[in-house]
Structures are given as structure tokens and as C-alpha cells.
Amino acid sequence: TxxxxxxxxxxxxxxxxxxxxxxxxxxxxxxxLQVDLEAEQEKVESIQRQGKDFGLFTKQFLxxxxxxxxxxxxxxFLLDIAFYSQNLFQKDIFSAIGWIPAAKTMSALEEVYKIAxxxxxxxxxxxVPGYWFIRGLH
Numbered sequence: 001t002x003x004x005x006x007x008x009x010x011x012x013x014x015x016x017x018x019x020x021x022x023x024x025x026x027x028x029x030x031x032x033l034q035v036d037l038e039a040e041q042e043k044v045e046s047i048q049r050q051g052k053d054f055g056l057f058t059k060q061f062l063x064x065x066x067x068x069x070x071x072x073x074x075x076x077f078l079l080d081i082a083f084y085s086q087n088l089f090q091k092d093i094f095s096a097i098g099w100i101p102a103a104k105t106m107s108a109l110e111e112v113y114k115i116a117x118x119x120x121x122x123x124x125x126x127x128v129p130g131y132w133f134i135r136g137l138h
Contacts (some may be wrong), residue, residue, distance in 0.1 A: 012026070100115065
């Protein structure tokens with residue numbers, strides 16, 4: 001994988017805007033698209049100037065993207081809490097709702113089997129139908 005990744009050309013956008021080499025970007029795109037392209041350094045420079053309006057840690061960036069960042073990070077945080085707490089406390093939850101007996105009444109292998117069976121039941125009754133429902137909406 002590493003060998004083939006090193007042989008693969010960078011994207012034209014990266015080569016032109018980050019590496020600042022519009023000619024190489026045009027040459028790489030010519031290879032990929034099998035079309036003759038010419039570099040337009042003026043357009044690359046104008047795009048670079050547009051991107052330098054404000055930095056990452058500026059008030060303008062916070063005003064423009066702060067709410068999006070806060071919303072994204074908080075929802076990911078809440079998702080992580082729900083996901084990891086389910087994995088940590090599933091044996092207690094399954095025992096409390098009566099899906100599996102108390103841990104002291106069975107062996108470790110039996111407990112693992114019963115927890116896996118309960119997780120499979122949850123996946124079959126919620127995850128799989130949820131996937132098909134969402135897929136149907138698209």
C-alpha cells in the first residue's frame with residue numbers, strides 16, 4: 001500500500017495551493033484526465049489570496065465557524081458518551097432488564113455468549129431496520 005501511495009500523484013488542488021506548483025498540478029491532471037491542460041498561475045494566486053482572509057485562531061474565524069464547531073464537537077461528545085457507556089455498562093443494563101441473569105450465576109464464557117446474543121438481537125431489531133429506513137429516504 002505504501003509503495004502504491006507514493007507512486008500516486010497528489011491531488012491538483014494540493015499541489016497548486018499548498019505546494020504552490022501550478023505547473024506540476026496541471027501535468028498531474030493531464031495524466032489523470034488524459035487531456036492537455038495548461039497551468040494558470042494567476043488563478044492559483046488569486047485563490048491563495050482569498051484563503052488568507054483570516055487565520056484559524058482569529059475572532060473572524062470564531063464568528064464565522066464557532067457555532068458550527070461547537071455544535072459538531074458537542075454532538076460528537078454526546079455520541080461518544082452514549083456509545084462508550086453502552087459498552088461499559090451493557091452487562092449491568094442487560095441484567096437489570098432481565099435479558100441475562102446476574103453475572104455471579106454464570107461462567108465468564110456463558111456471560112460473553114449471552115451478552116453477544118443480546119447485542120445481536122439489538123442490532124437485528126434496530127440497527128439493520130434503521131439502516132434500511134435511512135437508505136430508503138435517500
